[in-house]
Amino acid sequence: DQQVKQNSPSLSVQEGRISILNCDYTNSMFDYFLWYKKYPAEGPTFLISISSIKDKNEDGRFTVFLNKSAKHLSLHIVPSQPGDSAVYFCAASVTNAGGTSYGKLTFGQGTILTVHP
Amino acid sequence: DSGVTQTPKHLITATGQRVTLRCSPRSGDLSVYWYQQSLDQGLQFLIQYYNGEERAKGNILERFSAQQFPDLHSELNLSSLELGDSALYFCASSVYLRDEQYFGPGTRLTVT
Numbered sequence: 489d490q491q492v493k494q495n496s497p498s499l500s501v502q503e504g505r506i507s508i509l510n511c512d513y514t515n516s517m518f519d520y521f522l523w524y525k526k527y528p529a530e531g532p533t534f535l536i537s538i539s540s541i542k543d544k545n546e547d548g549r550f551t552v553f554l555n556k557s558a559k560h561l562s563l564h565i566v567p568s569q570p571g572d573s574a575v576y577f578c579a580a581s582v583t584n585a586g587g588t589s590y591g592k593l594t595f596g597q598g599t600i601l602t603v604h605p
Numbered sequence: 606d607s608g609v610t611q612t613p614k615h616l617i618t619a620t621g622q623r624v625t626l627r628c629s630p631r632s633g634d635l636s637v638y639w640y641q642q643s644l645d646q647g648l649q650f651l652i653q654y655y656n657g658e659e660r661a662k663g664n665i666l667e668r669f670s671a672q673q674f675p676d677l678h679s680e681l682n683l684s685s686l687e688l689g690d691s692a693l694y695f696c697a698s699s700v701y702l703r704d705e706q707y708f709g710p711g712t713r714l715t716v717t
Contacts, residue, residue: 522705524708529710530710530711531607531609531695531697531708531709531710531711532648532695532708533607533708534705534706534707534708537705577648579648591636591638591653591655591660591661592650592653592661592663593638593640593648593650593706594650595647595648595649596647597647598647
């Protein structure tokens, strides 16, 4: 049962344009969402997160949008750069009422982003 | 560099054997997490420790066990290895009250 889904295995964009990576989830208990980037032969690197009390969070070129009613989140990268080429994973977790993590991150299958010069 | 270290980087062993993977968390992080990434399964959560205590468990096989030591480093023990255990094993760490987990470079286990 895939609770977090990234339906696009790959995405190709031109340098300078916007990259939009999508993620859907099925578990309505998820209330904290994260995006990670992974280069070959390295561990995932944390990019940006969003709590379910927000619908948008920005950090430089990266913006994450959350649509709770649709159980959908997206990562926007603007402008895209060749160095952004990597696998992008979305992940979700459940936090209790006090905001303490239950600890378990559920990951999507990843989307391979290729940014062409 | 995330500050999380894992050893060894690569491990090749035979079926039926036992191996130990080691992880040192970032300085100050009390929580350690183990994940398995295989080709067809993606990143799967195995187990979490906080300050020496097991805190959360995922789909970890009974042949696998882990512990976190007083100096906060963690070990993942895999026994009676099978071909299907071949995977990348990642360790991550975090400050307890935050979900931003920082991942190590992984250990690639090959079971022949």
